[in-house]
Amino acid sequence: MRNIKLTLMYDGTFYHGWQRQKNVVTVQQKVEEGLGTIFNENRVIVHGCSRTDAGVHAREYVCSFNTEAKIPAEKIPFALNTCLPSDIRAYKAEDVPEDFHAQYRAKSKIYSYTVLNAPHGDAFLRNRVWHYPRKIDMEKVRYAAAFLEGKHDFRTFMALDASQTIFEKTMYSLSAEKDGDIITFKLHADGYLYNMVRIICGTLVFMGSGVLNHLDMPQVLASLDRRRAGITAPPQGLVLEKVFY
């Protein structure tokens, strides 16, 4: 049995996230159906590197599946793309050892989150950014962000309905850059709690715009209290950029 590592990109706008669910369309379902078609198999099971939420995007999403098919790995993206909707694209496939698992073997992940800080929305970026018109002070954002780098209990930034039980994660880096009206956050951590990136970015935007006090970040982080953080930033600004193994 071969084990194939497959790299995808997808625009999550029209999907209820990665994971298969009843009665809604998901990316996993589309990929499994596409692989089923090209391999002429009833059900191919694909293991993804993470569950992304509805509306969240991925530029480099890694998943894996088993097959007995003899097709050379590098041909799989070409075949699969003929069976996928155009907002999901496969662009790399390779044979990997059978103990490779896209989720459990992941060492760290990079996410980006994009904010449009301008009076009016953008017709082209509407599904890719959080449009936040109020002025954001990047000095305040960076001051607060610096406290989140390193190893911390990140429970403050976890959705209340999450089921995770290990709260300590290491944030290798958290940067915030502004280019014109576009603010891009880039986070690199060894793992993430549920909704952690979106709650961190919601908090940093609130601190940058004075809704919350940026000087309070150390206390907010130490409180382990979700109510001290800002809102969960909307999903469309979030992109899973890269997974390291």
Add this chain to the structure above:
Amino acid sequence: MRNIKLTLMYDGTFYHGWQRQKNVVTVQQKVEEGLGTIFNENRVIVHGCSRTDAGVHAREYVCSFNTEAKIPAEKIPFALNTCLPSDIRAYKAEDVPEDFHAQYRAKSKIYSYTVLNAPHGDAFLRNRVWHYPRKIDMEKVRYAAAFLEGKHDFRTFMALDASQTIFEKTMYSLSAEKDGDIITFKLHADGYLYNMVRIICGTLVFMGSGVLNHLDMPQVLASLDRRRAGITAPPQGLVLEKVFY
């Protein structure tokens, strides 16, 4: 009666172009309906700077309309955006003399056309580029493009069903740049024949990839024969970038 110049951007993916038509949704219709709502008028008539085709985009689309409303011009985009779908955004409005007309007063326009020259499509750019996987030689593209600058009869590059009767246009500049897998054409002319940008870009891509001979461009241009040109490049790569008055 005030005459208002309004600047919009729109993602044309889900519209049958700018101009109002029966039984299909167009950008003009949405803008006129939105203005009708904010001014509480039955029908506001908007004059656009050009008819864009279905699927074509605009980053700076200029239109104008008359109104008796007393709202300050700079407030109009904020009010209008609450009544427009998110893929159409108004971002500038100003009072102009009554003889201003968005189409007849336009001195020149800049269009861009974008090609994704890569083996696989791009999930994010699917509605914004022509995905053309065959290798494109930029030297050949630029060699051929240079012959199109200046004043010419551009009939070779006009759709056969066009109704225009003045074929001479001045192409101030036509550039082709490659950045990674993305090729961007930028055209600046005092006017355009129907489908001219798309046919020029289809021809240049064909010449760059060897489907047509790039050395033939002078003869193709001089032939005034649509059959000598390449295909009409698909609409989604085209963006009206700027209109000069």
